[in-house]
Amino acid sequence: NHILLPSGYVEEWWALELEKSIKSFDKIDEKVEDFIKNPFENVPIAEEAVHLSRKFDIPLHPSYLDFWGNLTVEELDLLRNVFAKNFSVTEQEIVLDYEEPIKKILEKAFILHKIKDNKIFFSRKMNFIYKTIFNLEDKNPIKIEKGDNVFTYLYKASLLKIKNKAPYFMGSRMGRPEKSQRKSMKGVHGLFP
Known part of the structure; x- marks a missing residue:
């Protein structure tokens, strides 16, 4: 009679x-079918x-969710504002100056990063993901409404559905x-018939 906790998005x-x-699609690429058949290998x-x-x-x-x-x-x-301010359009890269509050946020969300010469770096694939989900090429702020949570915020920024990787x-x-x-x-200790 225990309440089952929802699964993370896997x-x-x-x-x-x-x-x-x-x-609903007629022709599907073979690679897409491979993603379905074996989602861990492909x-x-x-x-x-x-x-x-x-x-x-x-x-x-x-794999691309934090x-x-x-x-x-x-x-x-x-x-997002710090990422947008430090996003280089020519390099397609985010390089942040080391700041303790930002470092704590990155750690809280388990975002992989490297620190070198007082700068924070991210992997190339995650630079692309962050550029996309935060819509970094658009410098306008995202309007936050009263009932918004982080997932509606990310949807407003990118129009991509982002699920919770680990709700509990x-x-x-x-x-x-x-x-x-x-x-x-x-x-x-035991009975034998």
């Missing part, structure tokens, strides 16, 4: 949504993931089995 869900949405590159998301009106592939649900809308808006976290506590004492039991 490759299996993405493949099922892709399979459902391609039924992962689209960043550009393909965005293209598939737009063409078939499905959420972005989970833990956006960990952030507030205000933190996400701050991050569960922790566990591990003991030290090497330190446990021998348990002596009295009486019958």
Whole structure:
């Protein structure tokens, strides 16, 4: 009688949504069918993931999702503004000056980054993803309304569906089995017919 927690958005869900949405199309590329048959081995590159998301009106592939649900809308808006300010159109790259509040937001969303010479760098594929989902070429601010959450904010920015990669976290506590004492039991331990 325990309430089941919703699953995070994973490759299996993405493949099922892709399979459902391609039924209305006559001719499907063989590569798209491979994404459905084996979603763990056949992962689209960043550009393909965005293209598939737009063409078939499905959420972005989970490989390119960060833990956006960990952030507030205000933190996400701050991050987008910093990304937009530091996005180089010619280089197609985001390079941020090291700032502690931004670093904390990146860590909170588990965004992979490197720090070198007091600058924050991202991988090339994620530069493309961030440019797309934050619509960095448009410097206008995103209008935040009262009921917005981070996923509606991202949809307003990019018109891409972004799902929650991990809506819940569960922790566990591990003991030290090497330190446990021998348990002596009295009486019958098992019955044999």
